[in-house]
Amino acid sequence: xxxxxxxxxxxxxxxxxxxxxxxxxxxxxxxxxxxxxxxxxxxxxxxxxxxxxxxxxxxxxxxxxxxxxxxxxxxxxxxxxxxxxxxxxxxxxxxxxxxxxxxxxxxxxxxxxxxxxxxxxxxxxxxxxxxxxxxxxxxxxxxxxxxxxxxxxxxxxxxxxxxxxxxxxxxxxxxxxxxxxxxxxxxxxxxxxxxxxxxxxxxxxxxxxxxxxxxxxxxxxxxxxxxxxxxxxxxxxxxxxxxxxxxxxxxxxxxxxxxxxxxxxxxxxxxxxxxxxxxxxxxxxxxxxxxxxxxx
Numbered sequence: 001x002x003x004x005x006x007x008x009x010x011x012x013x014x015x016x017x018x019x020x021x022x023x024x025x026x027x028x029x030x031x032x033x034x035x036x037x038x039x040x041x042x043x044x045x046x047x048x049x050x051x052x053x054x055x056x057x058x059x060x061x062x063x064x065x066x067x068x069x070x071x072x073x074x075x076x077x078x079x080x081x082x083x084x085x086x087x088x089x090x091x092x093x094x095x096x097x098x099x100x101x102x103x104x105x106x107x108x109x110x111x112x113x114x115x116x117x118x119x120x121x122x123x124x125x126x127x128x129x130x131x132x133x134x135x136x137x138x139x140x141x142x143x144x145x146x147x148x149x150x151x152x153x154x155x156x157x158x159x160x161x162x163x164x165x166x167x168x169x170x171x172x173x174x175x176x177x178x179x180x181x182x183x184x185x186x187x188x189x190x191x192x193x194x195x196x197x198x199x200x201x202x203x204x205x206x207x208x209x210x211x212x213x214x215x216x217x218x219x220x221x222x223x224x225x226x227x228x229x230x231x232x233x234x235x236x237x238x239x240x241x242x243x244x245x246x247x248x249x250x251x252x253x254x255x256x257x258x259x260x261x262x263x264x265x266x267x268x269x270x271x272x273x274x275x276x277x278x279x280x281x282x283x284x285x286x287x288x289x290x291x292x293x294x295x296x
Contacts, residue, residue, distance in 0.1 A: 001101060001131040003161040004184050004202035005039035006217050007076065008209040009047035011251055011258065012061060014266035021057050023064055025264060029210075030068035036213040039203070040074030041065060042103055042133075046140065047207055047251045050078055052269040059093055066098040076133055080104035084120045091128030101131040103163065103205075108141035114149045125158040132158055133205075137165040137188060147174035154183035163188045163205045169195060176200035190216075190242040194235040197223045207245050207254050208238065211261060211292070237290070244286035247279040257283055262295040 010033075013025035033041055043065045044050045044058050053061075062077045069075050079090035079102040091102045104124055106117060125132055134153065136145040144166060153159045164172050165188025175185055176199055187196040187204040196204070197220065209216045219234035245253050252272050258265045260283070267274065275283065287294050 001074075001160060002184060003040065003074070003076065003101060003131070003133055003186065005220060006203060006209055006213060007040040007042050007074070007186065007205045008033055008038055008213060009045050009205050009207055010041045010043045010065070011210055011255055011265055012043070012048045012050075012053070013264070014269065016264070016266045019266070019269065021053070021060065022266060023060075025266075026061065026064050027068045029263075029265075030065055030073075033213060034069065034072045037217055038073055038209065038213045039217075040076055040100070041069070042205055043075070043077050045078035045103060045135075045205075046137075047210075047254065048078065049251060049269055049272070052272075058090075059097065062094055062097045062099055074100040076101040076103050078103045078105065078135075079128075080107070080135065082107035082110050084123055087120070088124055088128055091124055091130055091132075095129045099130060101133060101160070102128065103133040103135050105135040105137065106141050106143055106145050108143075111143050114146055117143075117145055118149055118152055121153050121159065122156060125153075125156045128158070130158065131160045133186070134159065134162040134183075135165070135188070136162060139165070139167075144171075147171060147178050150175050150183065151178040154179040160184060161186055164196070164201075165189055167192075169199060172196060172201070173199050190245065191239055194219065194223065194231060197231075207250055208242050210254050211257055211263075212238070212241065212290075241286055241290050244283050247282050248275055253279070253283055256280065257287055260284060260287060260294045261292060 013022040015022045065075050081087045138144040161184040163186045185201040187193040190208045193204040222231035
């Protein structure tokens with residue numbers, strides 16, 4: 001399996017009154033991406049607020065997403081934790097539920113060495129039974145998956161992609177140079193997707209794709225067709241909106257944006273809270289400036 005193009009880090013919709021998982025809305029969101037032509041969705045990730053829900057909710061979300069996708073788009077749920085045994089259990093369960101792959105973040109808080117990271121991911125690849133997307137996000141985990149470790153891991157047939165959110169184009173260049181086509185580099189930051197494509201990346205795991213998937217798809221397609229002028233124009237159109245998605249901690253801005261656009265995904269769960277009033281206005285302005293119809 002290859003993972004390239006637009007993968008959307010899918011928000012988790014909650015009931016506006018009870019705060020429970022809104023299963024009907026989740027199905028609607030998956031259909032939205034099927035209809036848009038999104039290549040894949042990544043539920044149960046940070047943007048999905050996975051630290052805040054139960055394991056029963058986690059696996060129910062995967063089950064619903066897989067059924068709603070009906071094989072038309074890929075479903076690659078987040079399965080990584082900071083415990084190898086639990087991560088492996090999650091990957092196996094995702095496989096049982098019909099997921100196409102699993103995204104596995106570097107273990108957070110316990111800060112393993114590079115050798116520990118290698119052993120962790122290799123065990124998941126050896127025994128999990130699914131293609132894996134590695135996820136490197138030092139700003140959230142406190143450690144960095146280095147290019148030479150990625151090179152070692154890329155030799156495993158089930159380790160097929162890496163979502164890179166280190167923010168370092170230099171590091172990503174090293175990954176491409178060391179690994180070649182053995183692993184697919186995906187942007188973990190919407191705002192630098194085009195630069196990452198230019199160094200050999202093949203797509204993005206997107207937050208802004210929750211609201212404007214067709215424009216992100218169009219930018220990637222323009223780049224692939226070597227229409228750099230159009231790709232650049234779309235990049236600069238998207239860029240302010242991408243920045244607005246991070247006026248506060250993700251996924252608060254994107255969920256509020258979706259609610260402003262009438263998508264009804266509910267509030268974030270504690271410990272996240274709604275946007276400060278001044279940031280809500282910045283977000284509202286960014287949506288309006290983009291040309292989106294703000295409904296609330």
